[in-house]
Amino acid sequence: MSTDEVQRVGEVVEASTTDFVAQCYELYQTPPLGSLVKTMDLTVELYGIVYNATTTSIEPGRRPIARGRDEASDDEIYRSNPQLLKLLRSEFSALVVGHRQGDILYRYLPPKPARIHSFVYLCSTEEVKEFSQSFDFLNMLINTHLPVSTDELVAACLRQMSQAYEDRHAFLVAAGKELAILLGGEFNQLKSILGRIRQ
Amino acid sequence: MNQENIQRLGIVVSGSLNKGVEVRLDSSASVEDMVVGRYVTIEGQKRRFFGMITDVSLGVIDQKLTLTPPDVSNPFIAEVIAGTATYGTLHILPMLTISGDVASLIEGPQPVKTVPSHFSTVNLASDRDIELVFGKEDKERFWIGNPLDMETKLCLSMEKLVERSSGVFGKSGTGKTFFTRQLLIGTLQKGKAANLIFDMNSEYGWESTSEQGRNVKALKQLFPSRVAVFTLDEESSRRRRVSTDFVVRIGYDEIEPEDMVLLRQTLNLTEPAVEAVYQIYRRFGRNWLQEASELKDPDQIKELLKELGIHESTYQNLQRGLATIRRLPFLLPHSPDNAVSCVLDYLDRGINVVLEFGRYKDVASYVLVANLLTRRIYAQYQKRTEKAMAEDTVKPQPLVITIEEAHKFLNPEVASQTIFGTIAREMRKYNVTLLVIDQRPSGIDEEVMSQIGTKIAFLLDNERDIDSVLAGVSGKGELKSVLAKLASKQQALIFGHAVPMPVAFQPREYGSAESYKHFIPSAETEIEKQAEKDIEELWG
Structure with missing residues (x-):
C-alpha cells in the first residue's frame, strides 16, 4: 500500500446508517478484513472498517457453474472464459465507525449514511494513525452483531492498524489494555482476541 | 514543586476516614515496588493529604481469571492484563492534611478529619513533602x-521529644541501644x-x-x-579504661522505706514485711537499716517485734531481704x-x-539505685519548679531520665508506687520526663504506657507487646501491619507527640568514623553558642 496516494478500492452500492457495501472495480480486489476505508459525502467523510467480503454472480438467481473439468489450472478457466470477469462481482461491507466533518474527526456514527456510488478509498498510513489515536471505535466493533465473529474482526482490525506504527508492540499493548477494560466480565473473549493479535 | 520527583501511583477509589482509603494502582506502577510503611501524598480537590501505605493487595476484574489464569x-x-484485568490495590491511611489557604500554611499540617474525594491522584511522597511534614534539620x-526506602532526612524536634516521656521498644538485638x-x-x-x-x-557512657x-x-x-x-x-x-568522674557509694541511711517497696518482688518480701519496714523506720528514723541489721540479741528483738506488732516470720522474711541488700x-x-x-x-x-552499673547489673542493684536517685532528684526538681513558678523565674532545665528494663519499674504491681510511675504520669509539670527502653512493653502498666508521649517501636512479634505499644493510637490495625513487617534490625516506627504522623524509618548510621563527625557539632557552632x-x- 502506498502511503502517499490514496487508493480507490470501490464504489458504494448499498448504504445504511451503520454500514455500507461497496463493489470493487476489479474482481477479487477487496481490501483486507479489518482495514480502514473511507468514503466521501459532500461535506462528510465516513470511516468504515471492512468486516465482510463476498464474490457472487451479478444476477442473484444465477449461480456460477463448475467449468474446470478439461482445464489444467484454475487460472486457465478465467483465460478460456473471459466473460466470467464481467459476470461475477466482488463486494465488501464496512461498518461505519466514525466520520470527519471539517477538520474534526468524530469516532461515532455520522448524521447520514453514505451516498450510493460514492467512491471508497483505502485509508493511508497517516489516516490510520490519526484514527487509531483513540480506541473508542473498539466499543462499536464489540457491540455490533455481524455475520463475522467479533473476535476475528477486532483482532484483524488491530493487526491491520498496527502495521501503520513503527512500534507495533506498544500499539497492540495499548489496544489490549483498552479491550481488557471493555471486556471486563468477558475474560474468555478477551483471551481469544489477545491470542489472535499477539506476535 | 519539583515535577521530576513525583511518581504517580494511582487513584483513590473508595475508603473511609476510619479505615483508610483504597487506591487502585496505575498499570505503570508495579505492585512489587510498593512497601508497607511508605509515605504518599494524595492530591484532593481542596487539600493535600499525607498518608502511609498500610496494606497492598491484588485484585482481578473478573473472577474467571483466578480460575483459568491467562498465559x-x-x-x-x-x-496487557497488568493494571487492567488484574491490578494492585493500596490501602492508605491518611494522616495529615494541608489545605490551600494561608492560615493552614502557617499552622502546618493538621490531623485528618476527612478523606480525599473520589479518583484523587496518589503520588509517592517526595523529599520536599517529608520536609514539609517533619521539618528540616x-x-x-x-x-x-x-523514612523507609527514601533518601530524605527524617528530623525530630528534640524540644517536643523531651516535653513528654518517650519510649523505645523492640526485641533484643533490633537496635534499641544504638x-x-x-x-x-x-x-x-x-x-x-x-x-x-x-x-x-555500661553502653552509653564509654565505648x-x-x-x-x-x-x-x-x-x-x-x-x-x-x-x-x-x-x-x-x-x-577501670578495666574498661573508662575515665569516670565519680564513684557512687550509697549509705544505709540514704535508703528509705519507699525504696524497699519497689524491691518487694526482687527480694521476695511479703506484704507485711514491707509494712514492717515502715514501722521500723518510724521507730529508728534514718538509720533504720543500720539499726535493724545490728539487732542481734534475741530478747531485744522479741521486745521490739512485740512493740511494733510484727510477726516473727515477717521479721525473718525482712531480714533475709535486708541481708541481700547489705551484700551489695x-x-x-x-x-x-x-x-x-x-x-x-x-x-x-x-x-x-x-551512671554505669558495671558488674552490678542484677535487678536488685539496678532497681534500688535507679529508684533511690531518681526519687530524690525528682523531689529537688519539684521543689525548684514550684519555686520558679512562685517567683516567676526560669524553670530548671528539662531533665530526661533514661531507664532500661523499664518493666521492672513500671509493671502494673509497682508502677503506682515507684517514682517512675509518678514521673510518667505527672511528667512535664516539673520538667522531668522519662526515656524508657524495654523489650517487653506488655509488662509495663497500661496507665503508664498511655502517658508515654513519643513511642519508637522496633520489630516486635509478640501480639501482646504490639497491642500494648499501639494502645490508643488511631489507625492501630494499620500500624500493626507496618510494625509487624519491620526488618529485624535497624528499622523502626515512630509515632506520638514529637512527630506529626507515624513514620517507619531507618535510623542513621552510627559507629563509623564518618558518622561521628555529623554528631559532634562543628567548632564554629560551638564558638557561636559560646x-x-x-x-x-x-x-542578662
Whole structure:
C-alpha cells in the first residue's frame, strides 16, 4: 500500500446508517478484513472498517457453474472464459465507525449514511494513525452483531492498524489494555482476541 | 514543586476516614515496588493529604481469571492484563492534611478529619513533602534517620521529644541501644535537656562493641566536656579504661522505706514485711537499716517485734531481704559523699550524667539505685519548679531520665508506687520526663504506657507487646501491619507527640568514623553558642 496516494478500492452500492457495501472495480480486489476505508459525502467523510467480503454472480438467481473439468489450472478457466470477469462481482461491507466533518474527526456514527456510488478509498498510513489515536471505535466493533465473529474482526482490525506504527508492540499493548477494560466480565473473549493479535 | 520527583501511583477509589482509603494502582506502577510503611501524598480537590501505605493487595476484574489464569508466559498478554484485568490495590491511611489557604500554611499540617474525594491522584511522597511534614534539620530538629526506602532526612524536634516521656521498644538485638544513643546525642547536640542515664549494661557512657564486633564510641567520647560518667563499680570501669568522674557509694541511711517497696518482688518480701519496714523506720528514723541489721540479741528483738506488732516470720522474711541488700558492695554504712547532690550538681551545670552499673547489673542493684536517685532528684526538681513558678523565674532545665528494663519499674504491681510511675504520669509539670527502653512493653502498666508521649517501636512479634505499644493510637490495625513487617534490625516506627504522623524509618548510621563527625557539632557552632551565651550573660 502506498502511503502517499490514496487508493480507490470501490464504489458504494448499498448504504445504511451503520454500514455500507461497496463493489470493487476489479474482481477479487477487496481490501483486507479489518482495514480502514473511507468514503466521501459532500461535506462528510465516513470511516468504515471492512468486516465482510463476498464474490457472487451479478444476477442473484444465477449461480456460477463448475467449468474446470478439461482445464489444467484454475487460472486457465478465467483465460478460456473471459466473460466470467464481467459476470461475477466482488463486494465488501464496512461498518461505519466514525466520520470527519471539517477538520474534526468524530469516532461515532455520522448524521447520514453514505451516498450510493460514492467512491471508497483505502485509508493511508497517516489516516490510520490519526484514527487509531483513540480506541473508542473498539466499543462499536464489540457491540455490533455481524455475520463475522467479533473476535476475528477486532483482532484483524488491530493487526491491520498496527502495521501503520513503527512500534507495533506498544500499539497492540495499548489496544489490549483498552479491550481488557471493555471486556471486563468477558475474560474468555478477551483471551481469544489477545491470542489472535499477539506476535 | 519539583515535577521530576513525583511518581504517580494511582487513584483513590473508595475508603473511609476510619479505615483508610483504597487506591487502585496505575498499570505503570508495579505492585512489587510498593512497601508497607511508605509515605504518599494524595492530591484532593481542596487539600493535600499525607498518608502511609498500610496494606497492598491484588485484585482481578473478573473472577474467571483466578480460575483459568491467562498465559502470562507470553509477555504481550502479561503486559496487557497488568493494571487492567488484574491490578494492585493500596490501602492508605491518611494522616495529615494541608489545605490551600494561608492560615493552614502557617499552622502546618493538621490531623485528618476527612478523606480525599473520589479518583484523587496518589503520588509517592517526595523529599520536599517529608520536609514539609517533619521539618528540616536545624537548631531544634535532629536528624534521626531516613523514612523507609527514601533518601530524605527524617528530623525530630528534640524540644517536643523531651516535653513528654518517650519510649523505645523492640526485641533484643533490633537496635534499641544504638538508636537510644542517637536520641541522647540529639538532646545533647541541641541542648534541649539534661540527661540522667541509668546505664545497666555500661553502653552509653564509654565505648562498647556492636554485633559485628566493632568498637562503637559513646557519649563521653563524643562530648567529653558535657558528659560525666558515674560508676557503681570502679573496678570494672577501670578495666574498661573508662575515665569516670565519680564513684557512687550509697549509705544505709540514704535508703528509705519507699525504696524497699519497689524491691518487694526482687527480694521476695511479703506484704507485711514491707509494712514492717515502715514501722521500723518510724521507730529508728534514718538509720533504720543500720539499726535493724545490728539487732542481734534475741530478747531485744522479741521486745521490739512485740512493740511494733510484727510477726516473727515477717521479721525473718525482712531480714533475709535486708541481708541481700547489705551484700551489695556499693552500699556502705555511711557514705562519704552524697551521690544525689553530686548528680544534681552536674546536671545543674548542664553536664549529662551516665551512671554505669558495671558488674552490678542484677535487678536488685539496678532497681534500688535507679529508684533511690531518681526519687530524690525528682523531689529537688519539684521543689525548684514550684519555686520558679512562685517567683516567676526560669524553670530548671528539662531533665530526661533514661531507664532500661523499664518493666521492672513500671509493671502494673509497682508502677503506682515507684517514682517512675509518678514521673510518667505527672511528667512535664516539673520538667522531668522519662526515656524508657524495654523489650517487653506488655509488662509495663497500661496507665503508664498511655502517658508515654513519643513511642519508637522496633520489630516486635509478640501480639501482646504490639497491642500494648499501639494502645490508643488511631489507625492501630494499620500500624500493626507496618510494625509487624519491620526488618529485624535497624528499622523502626515512630509515632506520638514529637512527630506529626507515624513514620517507619531507618535510623542513621552510627559507629563509623564518618558518622561521628555529623554528631559532634562543628567548632564554629560551638564558638557561636559560646558567644551567644556570653552576650546573654553580659546583658542578662
